[in-house]
Amino acid sequence: MSTNNSVLVLKVGGALLQCEMGMARLMDTAAAMIANGQQVLMVHGGGCLVDEQLAANGMETVKLEGLRVTPPEQMPIIAGALAGTSNKILQGAATKAGIVSVGMSLADGNTVSAKIKDERLGLVGEVSPKDATYLKFILSQGWMPICSSIAMMDDGQMLNVNADQAATVLAKLVGGKLVLLSDVSGVLDGKGQLIPSLNGKQIAELVKQGVIEKGMKVKVEAALEVAQWMGQAVQVASWRDASQLVALAKGEAVGTQIQP
Ligand SMILES: Nc1ncnc2c1ncn2[C@@H]1O[C@H](COP(=O)(O)OP(=O)(O)O)[C@@H](O)[C@H]1O
Numbered sequence: 519m520s521t522n523n524s525v526l527v528l529k530v531g532g533a534l535l536q537c538e539m540g541m542a543r544l545m546d547t548a549a550a551m552i553a554n555g556q557q558v559l560m561v562h563g564g565g566c567l568v569d570e571q572l573a574a575n576g577m578e579t580v581k582l583e584g585l586r587v588t589p590p591e592q593m594p595i596i597a598g599a600l601a602g603t604s605n606k607i608l609q610g611a612a613t614k615a616g617i618v619s620v621g622m623s624l625a626d627g628n629t630v631s632a633k634i635k636d637e638r639l640g641l642v643g644e645v646s647p648k649d650a651t652y653l654k655f656i657l658s659q660g661w662m663p664i665c666s667s668i669a670m671m672d673d674g675q676m677l678n679v680n681a682d683q684a685a686t687v688l689a690k691l692v693g694g695k696l697v698l699l700s701d702v703s704g705v706l707d708g709k710g711q712l713i714p715s716l717n718g719k720q721i722a723e724l725v726k727q728g729v730i731e732k733g734m735k736v737k738v739e740a741a742l743e744v745a746q747w748m749g750q751a752v753q754v755a756s757w758r759d760a761s762q763l764v765a766l767a768k769g770e771a772v773g774t775q776i777q778p
């Protein structure tokens with residue numbers, strides 16, 4: 519494993535796309551980091567946009583432990599919402615902030631390999647790192663890749679990948695530092711208070727108690743995997759909190775530190 523802290527992998531959840539001010543603040547932060555020589559790779563979700571698009575097309579949303587069950591007939595709408603609308607909304611915000619970006623998906627540039635994760639989930643993908651050439655080229659230009667979580671199998675079948683898991687694999691591929699930004703300030707305890715630091719044992723206990731569930735369960739488990747792989751903490755924080763973004767830009771710890 520190689521650790522190259524010059525790449526920051528910033529994953530943003532879908533709720534950001536519905537908050538123009540949040541997007542502007544985040545992109546300004548990213549622009550300042552890039553101007554400072556920091557390479558930034560953005561990975562995004564768009565789960566709420568997918569929910570909306572499915573509903574508008576008379577289709578149901580079914581989730582199993584935080585992952586969307588993806589029947590083949592939903593795939594065109596899901597790919598359109600994630601690789602299309604969500605990706606381009608973010609690219610628009612990046613452009614406005616003066617960032618040169620490259621909109622892409624996990625299917626581009628031989629970046630990952632993908633297979634079906636679990637037959638019960640339909641066309642949900644599990645990805646593993648493959649080739650960093652394409653990403654490294656974009657980053658070396660001072661450009662920011664904006665990557666959606668749509669992947670493709672060798673036979674051309676599109677797959678829907680959870681965006682936290684997509685970010686995990688890209689962080690491993692580039693040996694980067696991972697920050698997962700959501701609409702909550704970090705992992706919260708049963709009373710809604712921010713937990714500053716968590717290790718694997720504490721995570722397992724909170725999951726067992728039902729305090730960490732759904733999308734947050736997927737997120738902390740993805741974070742833990744990268745923390746253990748890198749031997750350094752992964753941050754779960756909020757794009758909503760301007761002070762967290764300022765701290766992030768300074769390289770300070772924000773939100774919840776998921777410890778190896
Ligand atoms: N212990 C917890 N702390 C914080 N959020 C939690 C917790 N357990 C479940 N959640 C839920 O997880 C959500 C974040 O996961 P998710 O919706 O997948 O975010 P994103 O779309 O940003 O990836 C929170 O908005 C909250 O509803």
Ligand SMILES: CC(=O)N[C@@H](CCC(=O)OP(=O)(O)O)C(=O)O
Binds near residue numbers: 566679
């Ligand atoms: C398999 C699976 O669950 N895919 C996710 C991909 C988007 C995502 O993860 O979006 P957020 O980061 O906004 O949650 C989905 O379809 O919602």
